[in-house]
Amino acid sequence: AQSVTQLDSHVSVSEGTPVLLRCNYSSSYSPSLFWYVQHPNKGLQLLLKYTSAATLVKGINGFEAEFKKSETSFHLTKPSAHMSDAAEYFCVVSDQGLTGGGNKLTFGTGTQLKVEL
Amino acid sequence: NAGVTQTPKFRILKIGQSMTLQCTQDMNHNYMYWYRQDPGMGLKLIYYSVGAGITDKGEVPNGYNVSRSTTEDFPLRLELAAPSQTSVYFCASSLGRIYNSPLHFGNGTRLTVT
Known part of the structure; x- marks a missing residue:
């Protein structure tokens, strides 16, 4: 069975400082891992994904994440926060398909990122 | 470049009423999904479809129905609305x-x- 835990429900940073959003996962197989971002009143947008290639994954808007199998973690980072980064972030794990095809995704409960001046 | 379009954006229903949430995509994707999002709960899969004419239940299908007559459209129907169905879809x-x-x-x- 697959599961994902986002360790912080809220994170607050100052503009220009680093961002760290933490995610731990559990999976019986070799998982794929995703980070999605959701801005207010919008759908979720893919930031980046890990699919067993390079363990350091670069995404859009300067975000990156590192897959650490020994720690079962997939933390999201950004060197310098911008006001436009304020949003909710979801860590997602997938290690199998749905019956008949498609993606069986398990979503974390989300981390709300606040960026202050 | 529309992508996935949902209508309506907002709706208020009385208990026991019915409604259909519309979804259409213009990317020629075979796989379509309906999720509900509740505060602090992440997203839960309601129903999914792997192609026209084929649908299957997700984690939380009770109280909902779907159909997939075309590749583009995947409507979600609520037959007898209940307060527990208050959510973002x-x-x-x-x-x-x-x-x-x-x-x-x-x-x-x-x-x-x-």
């Missing part, structure tokens, strides 16, 4: 059969049942 689609194919989401429908 997202439709999504994906291209590939493989499990690491990313999903494309619509902007959601915010439903309140009173």
Whole structure:
């Protein structure tokens, strides 16, 4: 069975400082891992994904994440926060398909990122 | 470049009423999904479809029905609305059969049942 835990429900940073959003996962197989971002009143947008290639994954808007199998973690980072980064972030794990095809995704409960001046 | 389009954006229903949430995509994706999002709970899969004429239940299908008569459209129907169905509903689609194919989401429908 697959599961994902986002360790912080809220994170607050100052503009220009680093961002760290933490995610731990559990999976019986070799998982794929995703980070999605959701801005207010919008759908979720893919930031980046890990699919067993390079363990350091670069995404859009300067975000990156590192897959650490020994720690079962997939933390999201950004060197310098911008006001436009304020949003909710979801860590997602997938290690199998749905019956008949498609993606069986398990979503974390989300981390709300606040960026202050 | 529409992607996944959901209508309506907002709706208020009375207990026992019915409604259909519309979803259409223009990316020729075979795989489509309906999720609900509740505060602090992440997203839960309601129903999904792997192609026209084929649908299957997700984690939380009770109280909902779907149909998939075309590749583009995947409507979600609530037959007898209940307060527990107050939520934000997202439709999504994906291209590939493989499990690491990313999903494309619509902007959601915010439903309140009173």
